[in-house]
Amino acid sequence: MPHRRSASVKSSMLASHSTPGDLVSYYNELMQHLDIPSSLVERSERSLRFSYQKYKAFLIAVKTLDAKWKNGVLPYERKPSQEHIIETMQSKTFWYDYIRKYFSKVGEYPDMVAWLENSDDAPSDLEVWGVEKKSYSFGDLDEYLKSGGVGLSEKKKEEKSKGKEKVGSSKKGKGKEKEKKLSKKSRK
Numbered sequence: 001m002p003h004r005r006s007a008s009v010k011s012s013m014l015a016s017h018s019t020p021g022d023l024v025s026y027y028n029e030l031m032q033h034l035d036i037p038s039s040l041v042e043r044s045e046r047s048l049r050f051s052y053q054k055y056k057a058f059l060i061a062v063k064t065l066d067a068k069w070k071n072g073v074l075p076y077e078r079k080p081s082q083e084h085i086i087e088t089m090q091s092k093t094f095w096y097d098y099i100r101k102y103f104s105k106v107g108e109y110p111d112m113v114a115w116l117e118n119s120d121d122a123p124s125d126l127e128v129w130g131v132e133k134k135s136y137s138f139g140d141l142d143e144y145l146k147s148g149g150v151g152l153s154e155k156k157k158e159e160k161s162k163g164k165e166k167v168g169s170s171k172k173g174k175g176k177e178k179e180k181k182l183s184k185k186s187r188k
Contacts, residue, residue, distance in 0.1 A: 027084075030080055030084060030088055031088045033068065033074055034061040034065055034068075034085065034088075035060070035061070035064060036061050036088055036089065037057060040054050040088075041088065041089060043089075043090060043091065043094075046094070046098075048116060048137070048138070048141060049118055051098070051099050051103070052103055052116040052117070054089045054090055055099050055103040057089065058089070061085045062085060065080060098138045102142065106141075109144075109145075109149045111123050112128055112144065112149065115128045128151060130153050131152045131153065140152055
């Protein structure tokens with residue numbers, strides 16, 4: 001088995017992330033060892049397709065990490081965690097709240113996977129989502145998954161907005177009723 005560096009600066013960062021500069025260096029090195037594309041380091045881009053690329057890269061990186069660790073070819077005293085892989089590309093909060101939560105479920109929907117991968121033979125927005133929009137959000141993906149892959153529909157959106165109007169108008173009515181009751185009590 002190849003020799004692991006025992007006093008590596010990088011391995012000490014696994015135990016305690018000392019300074020942001022050192023942390024950036026560690027994550028860059030880890031990305032190189034695990035063959036994670038450097039283009040995925042962008043954290044402000046949160047489109048579904050870009051986030052899905054990160055999810056797929058993470059899955060591959062975990063397998064690469066396990067294989068390279070088993071073969072002793074990584075220069076770390078301690079095995080990097082899955083969180084370290086995540087942090088090379090995204091904050092853990094966004095990862096767990098959105099990326100992992102939704103993309104772990106899309107495998108059951110081949111059309112959605114093809115759309116997310118933006119392959120040449122991918123179905124159109126209309127075929128997958130049921131509507132055409134400028135961009136799609138994790139909220140849209142949530143609705144898509146809850147509908148069993150049926151997609152979004154304008155009718156559903158209209159019903160939701162009408163429902164909000166009804167709720168809003170009934171609240172106004174209740175407020176007026178309370179005002180009438182209060183004014184009756186004060187007259188007594």
